[in-house]
Amino acid sequence: MEQKTNTNLTSYYPSIQEMIVPGQGLRTPPKSPFFMDVTLRDGNQALRKPWNLEEKEIIFKQLLKLGVQGIEVGFASASHQDFEACSHLASLAPENVAISSLSRAVEKEIDLSWEAIRKAPRPRIHIVYPISDFTIRNVLGLTEKQVKENIIRSVSYARKLAGNFGEVQFSGEHFGDSLENMEFTIEAFQAALDAGADVVNLPNTVERYRPYLFVAMVRKVAESLPQGTNISVHTHNDLGMATATTVESFFAGAVQLETALNGLGERAGNTNTYEVAIALHNCGVKVDLNLQAIYETSRIVSRMSQVPIHEKAPLIGEDVVAHRSGIHQDGVSKTKEMKKGAYRAFDANLIGRPEGDRIAFTSQSGKSAVYEILNQSGISISKEEASKLQPILKALSEQSGGGELAIEEIQEELEKMRLLPNLDQ
Incomplete structure (x- = not known):
């Protein structure tokens, strides 16, 4: 019996020839990665003892030393303390760093996010809303039409607030679970772009499957959206593969990479900044970070978070040399x-x-x-x-x-x- 060729979106692997430029080395995307750090938001919210304002400022300044291009400073609407921290850090931001506050797709929360970060030279409102079939049915209890309408409404509202000065990012929460409704997912991201989003973020909110499945989904979105769309990925490390997923997503079309210092974050953490940066560097990618600050940063973050560095942790572990x-x-x-x-x-x-x-x-x-x-x-x-x-x-x-x-x-x-x-x- 003749075996059928598998043509679904998980079947394609780049060949060695596609990865190499003859006589030059490994093929790399034309753009350098944009590192959007989420330590002060996703990392901090997962700590047993979240940082106070003074501690957040120390981490913020260390991120500037590391040279990240964007910093998510918090979830302004989560509490008065978070709002004050977002506002204070935004006032310290240099001109070339995007400063983001996360918000649900709720107008009063979007208002608080904008109010908190508007002092930054480059403020960004970050709206998150679920798009996977599982979450739409079992958590939201809405139709896809209603979900799309909510995305358009919230992104449009944020766009009006930010005007031509600020940026708007839309995250399709649980994108990694969207294999069953990929067509709608692409429609949702396109709707966000049409409503004024500057960046669309594809999160692996919960890591469940092989890295290449997620990477293939990223490639599918990148090929379906208009050329030049600013695509981001935000992956979690539930199965220990967030670094691989993020690195390969960069080669599949994602330019913005959301990572965290020391891999801090919910559950098993977010993608580790250092691992992604050095993996890309080793592949010939121009990484616009102060790599010399990595080891120092890892020690500061470990001490302040009270999360010890495992002796076998890649790059920074005591025993890896x-x-x-x-x-x-x-x-x-x-x-x-x-x-x-x-x-x-x-x-x-x-x-x-x-x-x-x-x-x-x-x-x-x-x-x-x-x-x-x-x-x-x-x-x-x-x-x-x-x-x-x-x-x-x-x-x-x-x-x-x-x-x-x-x-x-x-x-x-x-x-x-x-x-x-x-x-x-």
């Missing part, structure tokens, strides 16, 4: 002076990290580890001596269950070994 396997250590040693390391995904200097590749000795380590560890500690040792010392250290490590040896233990064993020839005299 460590190498303990003999095979890995040999590769690290041989490529340490090269731009591309055998087992190095990123240059620590790129993100302002004070230490690069760190070799540690365990029962799994080889002679390269002995040589590098001692030389980096200022202790001169030949490769021949390192080769003789390795089995001694391996035995010592195994005596303690194979654990990592301290530099003092390694140095002590070296001194003992160097005394051995004298015993034969």
Whole structure:
């Protein structure tokens, strides 16, 4: 029986030829990504202890240092405290950074959002409204016609408030669940554009499926809306794939990427800013961020949010620059002076990290580890001596269950070994 070709929107994968420009490297979109940071809104609302105004200002200024192009400063209508924070931060904003406040599709809330951020040189009203078939039926209890009317009404209202000075963004909440009603979803985004939206945001409000399904949906929308439409994505990390989803969405037509510092956000968090930025940088994309500020920023945010950084967290985790396997250590040693390391995904200097590749000795380590560890500690040792010392250290490590040896233990064993020839005299 002849197998039918799958032609639905999940079936297309770019070929290697489509990803590479012969003789030049990886193919990249013509525009640099626009990073819209949501730490002060989505990230903050998920904290056990949300930040006060002073703390928000510290994070805000760190975001400016990082160089993000947009900052969602809060949900102005959520509380008086949030309104005051949005208003204060908007007054501190530089001319080149978009300042956004989230709002439901309710006129009085849109009024509060605009009032809070209008002091910013570049204010943006951000309206969110559900568009997935599941949410329309089970949460809103409305028809698609009514949903579309509400979108048009709220976006038009925001457009009148913002005039030619401010920007309007429309988010179709639960876009990631809209596979069953993609045609209506596209109509809804087009209606928002017609009503005056400058940006349409495609959120993966709850991550449920494979990244490429969402990416294919983004591509479908990008191909269906007018060329040049400013498309944004906002993905959550429920299944641990938000970075992959966001990075690939950029290549599928999304220019604005909504991310959060340290991956903060509801449930498993939002897309991690640092991971997206470095992944795109590694692919040859011009990322207009101060990448040197990443490591410093991660420590400030962790301390202030009281959310610790896992030791294996990509880029910023304590242990991600460590190498303990003999095979890995040999590769690290041989490529340490090269731009591309055998087992190095990123240059620590790129993100302002004070230490690069760190070799540690365990029962799994080889002679390269002995040589590098001692030389980096200022202790001169030949490769021949390192080769003789390795089995001694391996035995010592195994005596303690194979654990990592301290530099003092390694140095002590070296001194003992160097005394051995004298015993034969």
